[in-house]
Amino acid sequence: MRSARLWARLLGVEDAVIQRVWFDEQAEAVVVAARPRKHLQGRCGRCGRRCRGFDRGEGRRRWRALDVGLLKAFVEADAPRVRCPEHGVVVAAVPWARHGAGHTRTFDDTTAWLAAHASKQAVREMLRTAWATVGQIVARVAADAEAACDRFEGLRRIGIDEISYKKGHRYLMVVVDHDSRRLVWAAPGRDQATLRGFFDLLGPERCDKLRLVSADAAEWAATVVAERCRAARLCLDPFHVVKWASDALDEVRRQAWNTARQQGDTALAREFKGARFASWKNPEDLTGRQRGKLAWIARVNARLYRAYLLKEELRLVFKLKGVKATVLLEAWLAWARRCRIPAFVKLASTISAHRAGIHAALTEGLSNGLVESVNTKIRLLTRIAFGFRSPDALIGLAMLTVGGLCPPLPGR
Ligand SMILES: [Zn+2]
Numbered sequence: 001m002r003s004a005r006l007w008a009r010l011l012g013v014e015d016a017v018i019q020r021v022w023f024d025e026q027a028e029a030v031v032v033a034a035r036p037r038k039h040l041q042g043r044c045g046r047c048g049r050r051c052r053g054f055d056r057g058e059g060r061r062r063w064r065a066l067d068v069g070l071l072k073a074f075v076e077a078d079a080p081r082v083r084c085p086e087h088g089v090v091v092a093a094v095p096w097a098r099h100g101a102g103h104t105r106t107f108d109d110t111t112a113w114l115a116a117h118a119s120k121q122a123v124r125e126m127l128r129t130a131w132a133t134v135g136q137i138v139a140r141v142a143a144d145a146e147a148a149c150d151r152f153e154g155l156r157r158i159g160i161d162e163i164s165y166k167k168g169h170r171y172l173m174v175v176v177d178h179d180s181r182r183l184v185w186a187a188p189g190r191d192q193a194t195l196r197g198f199f200d201l202l203g204p205e206r207c208d209k210l211r212l213v214s215a216d217a218a219e220w221a222a223t224v225v226a227e228r229c230r231a232a233r234l235c236l237d238p239f240h241v242v243k244w245a246s247d248a249l250d251e252v253r254r255q256a257w258n259t260a261r262q263q264g265d266t267a268l269a270r271e272f273k274g275a276r277f278a279s280w281k282n283p284e285d286l287t288g289r290q291r292g293k294l295a296w297i298a299r300v301n302a303r304l305y306r307a308y309l310l311k312e313e314l315r316l317v318f319k320l321k322g323v324k325a326t327v328l329l330e331a332w333l334a335w336a337r338r339c340r341i342p343a344f345v346k347l348a349s350t351i352s353a354h355r356a357g358i359h360a361a362l363t364e365g366l367s368n369g370l371v372e373s374v375n376t377k378i379r380l381l382t383r384i385a386f387g388f389r390s391p392d393a394l395i396g397l398a399m400l401t402v403g404g405l406c407p408p409l410p411g412r
Contacts, residue, residue, distance in 0.1 A: 007032055011065045012106035012410055013075060015040055015095035029072035031062070036077075036095050044084035045091045045099040051082040054089050063097045065104045066410075072128065075104060098140055106410040112141035113409050116400045120384055135388030135396075142396030145405040151184045152202055157212040157364070159237055159371045160221055162190040165382040165394060172391065173198070174398075176374050178214070178366060183374055183402040188391045192220050199228040212364055214371070216240040217354055235360035238318040239372040244350065245311040246280050248343040252307040271296070272304075283312060303341060310336055310344050317362070325362040377402050 004018040016034040024031045035041070044051050061079040064072070075096055082092045096104045103111070107127075114123045115138050124131055157178040162171045171190040175198055176183055185198055199207055210232040215221040217236060225234050257272035275297060277290050286294065298305040310332075317329045329351075336348035351358065378398050385394040400406040 008034075010068060011073060011075060011096075011104065013065070013096040013104065016075070016077075023071075024074075027072070027074070029074055030068050031074045031076050032065070033076045034096070036093075040095050041092070042080075042082055043093040044082055044087055045093045046087045047084065048093055049084060049086070051084045051092075053092075054081040054083045057081040057091055063094075063102060063104050064107055065096075066107050066110060098144060101137075101140060103137060108137050108141050109407045109410050111137045112400055112407055115397060116406045120387075131387045132389050135385070135390070135393030138388075138400065139390070139392040139396040141407060142399040142403075142405055143392075145407065146399065149405075151403070151405075152206055154179075155184065155202070155206060155210060157214075157366075158184070158210060159214040159366075160195065160225075161216065161237065161239075161371050161375060163375060163378050163382070165378075165385075165391065170391075172378070172395065172398075174374065174378065176371060178212070178370060180404075181370055182404050183378075183398055186378075186395045186398055188395075192224050195221060195224045196228070199224070212360070212366075214361060214366055217350075217357075233360045233364075234357060235364060235366065236354050236357035237371050238358075238361050238366055239375070241351065241354075241358060242311075242315050242318060244347055245314045248347045249307050249311045250276070250280075251343040252304055252341055256301050256304050268300075272301075275304075282315070306339060307341055307344060310339060310341075320362075321365045322363060326359055329358065329362065374402055 003021075007018045007021055008014050008016060011032060013032075013034060015037055017037060018032055018034050020033040022031055023029075042050055042053055057079045059078070060076055062074040062076045065075050067073060077094060079094075080092050081089050083089050091099070093099065096106075098105060098108060101108060111123070111127055111129070111134055114126065115134055118126075120131060123129075123134055127134070155177055159176045159178055160173065161176070162173050164170065165172050170188065172186050172188055173190050173194045174183060175185040185201070187194055187197060207229050208231055210229045212235060213225045213229055213232045214235045214237045215225065217240065222234055225232060253272060253275060257269050260266075260269040260272055271293075275293055277286070277293075281290065294305075294308070297308065313328075313332055313335075317325050317332060320328060333348050333352060336344045336351075339345065381397050381401065382394060385397055388394055388397075
């Protein structure tokens, strides 16, 4: 193999002709001068169409490439501009990098793969790159992967949810596919305009094919779904219903804590304060100590224990499917209505009001697992994405990991 070919393969720039390789003392890096092969020259950077040349642009440019052994590496080339009939004057495409990127495609893909698989610290150290730069790379790799495939193909049952990603009420709206169990779309915002934006992208034909849309109980979402998806049944996401029950249980626990405090029994108050786990942990996940505490609650506060049982039984409703589940739901409603715990009496009336939507979820066999797990994963990502400058980077990272769009490591 000639050494020019070897360098092209080393850097993953096989569509380029390597002209010269040298060591740049100042940058402490290997620099490889290259040019696109003849048939790839003079193409629009945005659409790839062959165009007439415009000017030399800003002269020579460098793109960061993957390290060669222990050294940083750059590809250096001319960056002339062309005039595209559609896109106007743009920098010509180069086969080794995405349009407008300062890194090679293999560097981009490796960064995206690492961001989806390794810790923030590991990615930064390994690639010798600022975290904000990683964010930009993640956003463009995800955008590229989204453009290359049709994520909306075959969508029948979707779930719509929102996740707060920053203090000060910044929200992402997310859409998951109940069948492929993947995130299919996300955008900043939580209002009718944002949701309409999704249905616009989907287009009327695919909107008509949607059979089921699950969401939380927000009226505005129901309005948009009714207006755009004429054939779809709207149902309530079980995840949200179970969360209402957890919130009601927490209210009862707080009352028990307050009462103990007012009676001056600080030891008892502390015990109730420490029993928070009961409202959000599933019984199968309880530790031995927490189970002991639950038994203690059953002895000292029958009311709080009843509230716990009510919440657990409601969770069970959504573990069952079909008729069995609807029968259990009716029994649950009868129990909750006369349980004399205000938080649960109120919950019973809320659930009654949304009965149709809940029945739809039960007969469709939607479990609360999917939306909840996507929700949890994205919330974890919001912590990793802290330091990315734009929500696009967070959305990109979510699409790579929860959306299944992560590129393979180059060269494998
Ligand atoms: Zn163009």
